[in-house]
Amino acid sequence: MALPRSVERRRPPRAALKTALANEIEMKAQLEIQNLTKRFGGLIAVNNLSLSIQQQAIAGLIGPNGAGKTTVFNLITGFSSADSGGILLEGSDLSGRSPHNIAKAGIARTFQNIRLFPWMTVLENVIVACQIKCHGSFFQACLRTPFVRQEEKATKEKAEKLLRQFQLQEKLNYQAKNLSYGEQRKLEIARALATEPKILLLDEPTAGMNPAESNDCVELIFNLNETFGITILLIEHNMNVVMSISDKVFVLDHGVKIAEGPPEEIQNNSEVIKAYLGDHYVNHA
Numbered sequence: 467m468a469l470p471r472s473v474e475r476r477r478p479p480r481a482a483l484k485t486a487l488a489n490e491i492e493m494k495a496q497l498e499i500q501n502l503t504k505r506f507g508g509l510i511a512v513n514n515l516s517l518s519i520q521q522q523a524i525a526g527l528i529g530p531n532g533a534g535k536t537t538v539f540n541l542i543t544g545f546s547s548a549d550s551g552g553i554l555l556e557g558s559d560l561s562g563r564s565p566h567n568i569a570k571a572g573i574a575r576t577f578q579n580i581r582l583f584p585w586m587t588v589l590e591n592v593i594v595a596c597q598i599k600c601h602g603s604f605f606q607a608c609l610r611t612p613f614v615r616q617e618e619k620a621t622k623e624k625a626e627k628l629l630r631q632f633q634l635q636e637k638l639n640y641q642a643k644n645l646s647y648g649e650q651r652k653l654e655i656a657r658a659l660a661t662e663p664k665i666l667l668l669d670e671p672t673a674g675m676n677p678a679e680s681n682d683c684v685e686l687i688f689n690l691n692e693t694f695g696i697t698i699l700l701i702e703h704n705m706n707v708v709m710s711i712s713d714k715v716f717v718l719d720h721g722v723k724i725a726e727g728p729p730e731e732i733q734n735n736s737e738v739i740k741a742y743l744g745d746h747y748v749n750h751a
């Protein structure tokens with residue numbers, strides 16, 4: 467994979483974020499990772515990682531294969547527990563919380579290897595996720611009280627609305643496994659949004675997409691950020707995508723953060739180029 471030396475940014479950072487990026491103390495971090503370490507036996511997959519992400523930012527997390535990016539997502543979302551260090555969401559410690567609880571607190575994710583319920587319909591996949599916001603008790607559900615019936619109706623409408631926004635309204639009753647790859651990735655994002663997150667973690671959302679699907683996906687990420695104010699943390703190997711939409715990029719190599727900064731700075735960072743392409747390229751560039 468080549469690291470483009472100069473990718474044109476599609477949008478300027480918003481004024482508020484620009485100021486915050488220039489002087490981070492002005493804006494409180496929404497998500498803060500502090501000295502996070504995760505070992506798998508003798509391998510340190512994430513090594514004393516600290517980073518912070520401001521509200522409504524689009525942040526990129528990049529690095530060569532095996533750098534520890536997905537492990538960071540697993541730690542943030544409670545799918546894996548850290549050996550040391552902490553993760554704060556708006557100042558609250560997420561340590562020891564379950565994935566369900568973290569999703570309820572406002573962090574949603576998609577997976578590098580799509581994880582839908584393949585035999586369920588498109589609509590059902592989203593309805594299941596919507597239920598994280600439902601308030602009816604188990605007994606109310608068994609008794610099918612008017613409150614539960616009303617909540618079910620509202621949930622279905624919400625799921626249908628979300629799927630319309632993703633142009634999946636024609637496929638509500640398809641089994642998820644029968645969607646195209648690009649559509650499955652979109653459905654995974656729709657499902658994540660059904661939990662009404664403050665922060666959305668996307669693990670290689672454009673992987674396997676053709677250029678047109680990839681462009682649509684970039685537009686979608688922009689809209690989620692601009693229209694709904696959702697903070698985005700994006701793992702992405704497609705440098706054109708990550709450099710064009712990120713306000714800030716973090717680079718991991720062998721679990722260690724080797725750089726962070728605005729895309730234009732990261733593209734010209736010799737440590738980053740070396741991590742991707744090796745010493746030879748840096749010496750002869």
Ligand SMILES: Nc1ncnc2c1ncn2[C@@H]1O[C@H](COP(=O)(O)OP(=O)(O)OP(=O)(O)O)[C@@H](O)[C@H]1O
Pocket residue numbers: 506509511529530531532533534535536537538578
């Ligand atoms: N459950 C696990 N058990 C043992 N080792 C693991 C586990 N999960 C990840 N690793 C190892 O940790 C390292 C980081 O893996 P991770 O999946 O986080 O990398 P990545 O940056 O997401 O890579 P890619 O770009 O290929 O997706 C790799 O060496 C991987 O083999």
Ligand SMILES: [Mg+2]
Pocket residue numbers: 535536537578
């Ligand atoms: Mg990964």
